[in-house]
Structure formats: structure tokens, C-alpha cells
Amino acid sequence: MKDLSTELPLTAVDIEFRDELRAWLSDHLTDDFRDQHRRGGPDDDDNWELRRLWEKQLAAGHWLGLSWPAEYGGRNATMTQEIVFAMEYARAGAPPRAAFHGETLMAPTALHYGTTEQKQRLLPPMARAELVWCQGYSEPNAGSDLANISTRARLDGNEWIVTGQKIWTTFAQHADWIFAIVRTEAGSARHAGLSYLLIPLDQPGVRVVPIRTMLGDSGFNEVFFDEARTGIDNVLGVPGDGWKAAMTTLGHERATSVLGYQFSFRREMADLRELAKKRGATADPVLRDRLVDSMIGLDIMGYNNLRTLSTALKEGQFGPEASIGKYYWSKWHQEFTELAMDILGSDGWLSADWASGPDRASEALRRSFVRARAETIYAGATEIQKNIISERVLGLPREPKV
Known part of the structure; x- marks a missing residue:
């Protein structure tokens, strides 16, 4: 590697x-x-x-x-x-x-927007691996169009009362807390009137429903709130101005939190190269050309990521350029896993579960292929990333509103 x-x-x-x-x-x-x-x-x-x-x-x-x-x-x-x-x-x-949702997504937002009391209360338990957090952004009608959030919260004395639904919530079945974007100003629309709210999950009024995937696991969930409660001090940033905090979290999700994904692709590449040699796939000029092209693409990914991070080191924050990395790695990984299935041949049609297949590397690549189908959707769909890159990085005219 x-x-x-x-x-x-x-x-x-x-x-x-x-x-x-x-x-x-x-x-x-x-x-x-x-x-x-x-x-x-x-x-x-x-x-x-x-x-x-x-x-x-x-x-x-x-x-x-x-x-x-x-x-x-x-x-x-x-x-x-x-x-x-x-x-x-x-x-x-x-x-x-x-526990990466808490450490790599919510914690940077807490460090930027949280009060001293909030930081003292929220961060040390995560550093001790005592709590698991999950992210409550997507809703049935608010995925890529995140500003369409309809989950709402109203103040009742010293508590927020939350009602609504989140979906595709990773590890909600294991999590202790959820950080969620909710609408706290009645009658508000789009980016206005949203708050970044921290909500305990072990309470009446919260129901978690697992979503079973093609891989047979239930990492994703639906989370239903029926007048669930959380303290008035569990808002990061100014109530009603939570869009800024939400974008801080997304900036880290598209940049630092995917570092591990991108470098782990090098291990997948090493596995695939070994499989290709064992199966004689490197003798096929078309497969060999695709493999070399994929290897070059992986190096491009690494250097682009280093460029983005170097800029962040100088400026002290992640800018819209982080969308370049998200767009590139998700597209590259889908194409890479498609190549892996072609190299595996008939073994690529086996079940993606852990128990099947001739070896662990091929089993892992099949699972990776299935997971990669969603990578151009979560953390911001490819279409959204292209808009961000064109408008906020290249300065092109904004997309006309329909």
C-alpha cells in the first residue's frame, strides 16, 4: 500500500x-x-x-x-x-x-458552537467511549433537500417537546443520543427556524424501527418522536439558526470523517490485485486496463484529499471544496466495485453474506459492492455535490429555482 x-x-x-x-x-x-x-x-x-x-x-x-x-x-x-x-x-x-458519528461529526460542531458548559458535559464521555451518538438529518421528505425538514420542537418550560420522524439513521438502535435538525419556529420555512437539537433516545416518546438492508443487517433505522423531551440547554448554537451548525457537521462528514473510508480503499485495491493475479484476470487486456485506471484514480483521490486538507490547515476550516472529495470518492468506489465483480466472475453472483464464497477477500468485495450502491446518495447526493462545486467553488450561476 x-x-x-x-x-x-x-x-x-x-x-x-x-x-x-x-x-x-x-x-x-x-x-x-x-x-x-x-x-x-x-x-x-x-x-x-x-x-x-x-x-x-x-x-x-x-x-x-x-x-x-x-x-x-x-x-x-x-x-x-x-x-x-x-x-x-x-x-x-x-x-x-x-462511535464515529459523535466523535467526528457532532463533536467538532460542539467545539465550534457549544458553550463551555456544553463542551464539559458532552465531550469527556465520548473520549471515554461511554456514549454512542447517531445523526438525525434525513426525513422521508428531506434527504438531499435537507432544508425541507418538518420534524418540529416547541418549548414547554425548560424542555423542548419533539414530534416528527427521521430516517436512514445509522446505529440508532445502539445509540444513547441523537443530534438532530428540527424546526423550532412555527411557520418558518427552508433554512430559517431550524435548530441543532440533542435528544436522549432512552425515553418515552421515542421509537426506533430497524431498516433491513440487502446485506441482511440493520445498521439503518427510522426514528419516530411523539412528544419526546430534551432539556432547554441541549441546543448547539442559537435556536432558530441551526442551519450553520448543520453545515459545519456536513463539512466534517464530507472531509475528515471519510478519511478512513478513502484510505481503506487501498486495502481493497490490494485485495483485488491479488485476486486478479490468482484468477488470471490480469491476462485480459480490458480488465487489466480498467484495473490500472482504477489504481491511477485512487492516487488522484489521495492527492486531491491532501490538497483539500492542506487548504483546511491554512484556513482553519473546511470549505465547499470538500464536496469535490465526496463526489470523486463515491463515484470512484462504485466503478471500482463493479470492476471487482467482473474480476470475480461467477463468484460475484454469490450471496454477499459472510459465510459464502471461496475466500474472505472476495466476500468482503461483494459486500463492498452492495454498500457502494448508496455511496453516491448519503452524505449529500452526487447532484447536490455538483451544485455546490459549480456554484460555491467555481462561481457559476446558481441553478434556477423551479
């Missing part, structure tokens, strides 16, 4: 951080934790209890909340060190993360 960390401007402190991490991963990725990267993607709950145990290991090693201030349980790590962590984590084949 190509070492993209050599392309980063690593200081002596960064190199020391990397070496410490490599040693820790070597010592702890043993026994049942080995090869778990093949046992499911970031959005399914395969082998959940083992993944939670691994999360506790990460917490004990002080590897959660790396960039957070020390008073909130972090290491004050730099963004460069976060990138190094993502690279080394994927390289080592560590298990898919169980």
Missing part, C-alpha cells in the same frame, strides 16, 4: 506520534480484533459488541478525540496528526468505528 504520509509535511513531533500509534496498533490488534476491517462497513452493525470493546481499547489508549483540548479528554493533536491517524488506522486493518 502506498504510504501517502510521505506526502505530508511531518514534523519530528508528528513522526513521534505516528510511531507511537503504529506500536500501539501492533500491540492491540490481536485475537478477535484482527481482520475486523473485512467484517462490515461503517454503516452496518456486524459484530457490534466486539466493535464497542475495541472502542473502549481506543479510549484507554487515549486515541479518541485526538484534536480536542486536553480539558475535554483530547490530546490537542493537530489536523496533520488526525490525518496520520486515519492513514495508519486503515493501514493496520483496524475494526470499523462504532
Whole structure:
């Protein structure tokens, strides 16, 4: 696997951080934790209890909340060190993360918009791997058109009363809390009147319904709120002005949180190259050309990601350029997994469950193929990413409103 960390401007402190991490991963990725990267993607709950145990290991090693201030349980790590962590984590084949929604999506938003009291209350439990969060954005009529949110909340004394529905909520069946975008101003429309609300899930008025996928898992869920309650102090940012906080979360989802995905693609590429050699697929000039083209595309992805992150390092935040990475990697991965199925031949038609197939690499690639069908939809559909890139990055005229 190509070492993209050599392309980063690593200081002596960064190199020391990397070496410490490599040693820790070597010592702890043993026994049942080995090869778990093949046992499911970031959005399914395969082998959940083992993944939670691994999360506790990460917490004990002080590897959660790396960039957070020390008073909130972090290491004050730099963004460069976060990138190094993502690279080394994927390289080592560590298990898919169980609590990434809280640490990589909600926590950066809390650090930016939260009060000191909120940060002290919310962040340390995540650094100790005590809580699991899920993300409540999409609704049946508000997916790519996120501003069409209809879930609402009204104040009743010192509590918000929440009514509505969220869908495609990853790990809601395991989560303790949900961070949700809800409409808190009656009569408001589109981006106005929305709030970034934190809601406990273990209470009357909350019902979680699993959505079974083609892979046989239930990582996705519907969440129904029927006058569920949460405290008045569980709003990040200004009530009614939650769109800004929501976009901060999405910026991290499209950039930092997908680092692990992108570097893990290199492991899939290594598996596919080995399978192609074993099956004689490299003798086919068409398949060989597609494989080489995919390898080049993977390098382009890596360099584009480094460019985006370098810009964020200079400016201190993620801009709309993060949509370039989301558009590119989701499209590339769909094409890559289609190539994998062509190389697998008849084995590609086997069930995608873990028990079937001639070897684990081919089983993992089949699961990856099924998961990749949705990658151009979640975290912002391809059409939305193209609009953001054209309007906010290239400065082209806005799409006419219908």
C-alpha cells in the first residue's frame, strides 16, 4: 500500500506520534480484533459488541478525540496528526468505528458552537467511549433537500417537546443520543427556524424501527418522536439558526470523517490485485486496463484529499471544496466495485453474506459492492455535490429555482 504520509509535511513531533500509534496498533490488534476491517462497513452493525470493546481499547489508549483540548479528554493533536491517524488506522486493518458519528461529526460542531458548559458535559464521555451518538438529518421528505425538514420542537418550560420522524439513521438502535435538525419556529420555512437539537433516545416518546438492508443487517433505522423531551440547554448554537451548525457537521462528514473510508480503499485495491493475479484476470487486456485506471484514480483521490486538507490547515476550516472529495470518492468506489465483480466472475453472483464464497477477500468485495450502491446518495447526493462545486467553488450561476 502506498504510504501517502510521505506526502505530508511531518514534523519530528508528528513522526513521534505516528510511531507511537503504529506500536500501539501492533500491540492491540490481536485475537478477535484482527481482520475486523473485512467484517462490515461503517454503516452496518456486524459484530457490534466486539466493535464497542475495541472502542473502549481506543479510549484507554487515549486515541479518541485526538484534536480536542486536553480539558475535554483530547490530546490537542493537530489536523496533520488526525490525518496520520486515519492513514495508519486503515493501514493496520483496524475494526470499523462504532462511535464515529459523535466523535467526528457532532463533536467538532460542539467545539465550534457549544458553550463551555456544553463542551464539559458532552465531550469527556465520548473520549471515554461511554456514549454512542447517531445523526438525525434525513426525513422521508428531506434527504438531499435537507432544508425541507418538518420534524418540529416547541418549548414547554425548560424542555423542548419533539414530534416528527427521521430516517436512514445509522446505529440508532445502539445509540444513547441523537443530534438532530428540527424546526423550532412555527411557520418558518427552508433554512430559517431550524435548530441543532440533542435528544436522549432512552425515553418515552421515542421509537426506533430497524431498516433491513440487502446485506441482511440493520445498521439503518427510522426514528419516530411523539412528544419526546430534551432539556432547554441541549441546543448547539442559537435556536432558530441551526442551519450553520448543520453545515459545519456536513463539512466534517464530507472531509475528515471519510478519511478512513478513502484510505481503506487501498486495502481493497490490494485485495483485488491479488485476486486478479490468482484468477488470471490480469491476462485480459480490458480488465487489466480498467484495473490500472482504477489504481491511477485512487492516487488522484489521495492527492486531491491532501490538497483539500492542506487548504483546511491554512484556513482553519473546511470549505465547499470538500464536496469535490465526496463526489470523486463515491463515484470512484462504485466503478471500482463493479470492476471487482467482473474480476470475480461467477463468484460475484454469490450471496454477499459472510459465510459464502471461496475466500474472505472476495466476500468482503461483494459486500463492498452492495454498500457502494448508496455511496453516491448519503452524505449529500452526487447532484447536490455538483451544485455546490459549480456554484460555491467555481462561481457559476446558481441553478434556477423551479
